[in-house]
Each structure stands twice: as C-alpha cells, then as structure tokens.
Amino acid sequence: MYDIAILGGGPAGLSAAMTARARGKSTAVISNDPAQSPLWKADKVDNYPGVPNASGKDLLELMTKQAKEVGAELIQGRVTSMMDTGDGFMLNAGTEIYEASAVIIATGVVGAKPLPGETEYLGKGVSYCATCDGMLYKSKKAAVVGRSADAPEEANALKEMGVDVLYTGISKKRPQSLSEEIPYISAKKIEVVGDSTVTAISLDGEPHETSGVFILRETVAPTALFPDIAMKGGYIKVDKAMKTSAKGVYAAGDCIGKPLQIAKAVGEGLIAALSAVDYLSKK
C-alpha cells in the first residue's frame, strides 16, 4: 500500500513524485517505457528554464534520476483500470495490482479520439486489456488494433491463448515482433461494427468478421481508466488545487489541458502532490 500512486512518468508525474517524497509520503510512479513518451522523441527543448539545449530524452532521464534519488519507486507498466475501494484505490497494470491511498493521474495526452463504435461496444466486444479478457475469446476471432509499442507482444499472447487473432496497424510494414502466424492488415480508417455485441471490424471500408476488438494504445483514456472522473473538452476536469471530480484523485500535466508544455506540467505536478498530501493528512 502506497500513500500516493502516480500514473505517468513524464514531467508532471515525476515532479509530483519529488514533492510527495519531500513530504515523506511513500510514492510509486507507474509508467510506460519512457522511450514511448512523446517528450523522449523531442530533439530539442528550448523553453524549459535552467537546462538550455537539452533534448527531451535528456530532460526525462534527469528528472527520472532525480525522482529515484529521493526515494520514489518507479514501476514499469500501464494501468488499465482503477477502482475506489471506499478507503483508497486499487490499480491494475497487466497482472499486477497496486494499492494507494491517493492517486495522481499524469498520463499525458491520449492523442486519439475513440474509434467509431469503440465507446458504444466497450465491454460488448471492445476491450483495452488483452491479459484481462483474452481467455473469453479462446477459439474465437479477435482483432487487435495496435497503437502501442508492446501491442504485437500482446497479440502474440492472445494467439497463444488460442484466440484467432487479426492484427491491424497504421504502418505499411508488419511489426517485426508480431508472430508470423498472425495476419497483418495495414489500415487507416477503422470502425467497430456490431448489433448488440461486436460482429466485425471495418478496415479501410472492408469488413472483417470478429467477436472481439482489442484496442491497445500507449495511454488509456481517463474515462476508460476510471469511469467516475469528469472531463471537460477532452481533458480531465480539475480545480486550482488539481482536484478531480473523484475524491482522493488528482491530475496534472497534459491530461488536464493546454498548453502542453513541460514547465506547466512540472508546476501542476507540484500542486497535485501538495493537495494529495493535504488530503491524506485529513483522512
């Protein structure tokens, strides 16, 4: 059980972690491989004070090191669901479960609108978690919409469970790590089709019969993560203390809105952590 669990290891999450540690709170930062962060791919960051000419990768590495040095625990993983236990939270990442008294969401931008049919068929064939729902599609057809670096491995895992997998990605070339037994279709326009449940996936206008659609993105949309959370214009709604609509849940950085800048994210991370600490002291 951690005092504070932070979802996302970008500038907002790491800044929050440092502040939480400075206040003596046990802190876990659960995050994807940093190399998948959009910031990691930025050649040059010109407007972050104090560190001129740094690349995004440099900054992330420095911040990660700093957070680790003050005692934040860094855990690699993607939290796909989160639950209010009444006196804290449980977080599920892959096969692991973590517990925390307060949560800070700093997962960045999702970077994609839901696919047509995605929200409608969530839980009726659409899933974000291959390890959770894979077995339910044993001996059935399921499509994997690969939008994350580890999606091919997840597809391979489904195949091993006995699922008849079809993989679709954006790139013309099939991912190297994708099992050769899995057919690959490159498609730009994707739609989830069904009646009461999913019946097909349409790839660039061509329907492919399927019972399930696994949509695997780098970042899980906040509402898929935690349905109780209020949104505003595609971002998590927060007040000035970075408090969300859910008790004990705070948010910071790109996931709460523009400008999508490091300096803003770092400041918000700090405020979110202070608010979480205050919440814990009153609990």
Add this chain to the structure above:
Amino acid sequence: MLKHLTTTDFDQTIANGAVLVDFFADWCGPCRMVAPILEKLATENSDVTICKVNVDDEPELARRYGIMSIPTMLFFKDGQMVDKSVGALGKPAIQSKIDAIRQ
C-alpha cells in the same frame, strides 16, 4: 468466501430477492481488485445475496449472459435482470446499484 454458482443452482439462487452475481476469472487482474470489495459489501448488506460465477468453470452461464469482458456484475430482482455493469466498479458505485435493486 462468497458462494460460487454453477448451472445447477444459478436459476434457483437468483429467483428471489435482490441478487448480485459477479462473473470473474482467477487470471483477471480487475476481478482480483473487486473480490475483497464484494466480500465487504456482502457483510454490510446481509439482506442481499452476493455470489460469483467463474467463467472458466461455467462457460455456459457466461455465454447465456453474453459475458465478453470481466468482471461483469449482473443485478437481479426476483429473477429479473435489472442492471449490468462491466469493469471494476468502485465500492460506492456498487453500493448504489445494490441500493437500487433492494427497493
């Protein structure tokens, strides 16, 4: 430990009063999050029957209710399914759904 239903006792169990059935599997992370919450809710709501169905052991029940994602919770009132929720719902949310079927 909540009761695990099978095809033989399912219909009989849901027939009377307010019943919550959680469809789960051992390998499902979110199901493991919900499990202790349901245990607690069962103690706090002794007038409501809370039980579980293991989808690996009871594929027929899973098929009958079109379970495509777990955990899925079904809420019955005198044998009628009145609500269905998919995913790891929090304790307050499950409690309010229980209150709704109790009335």
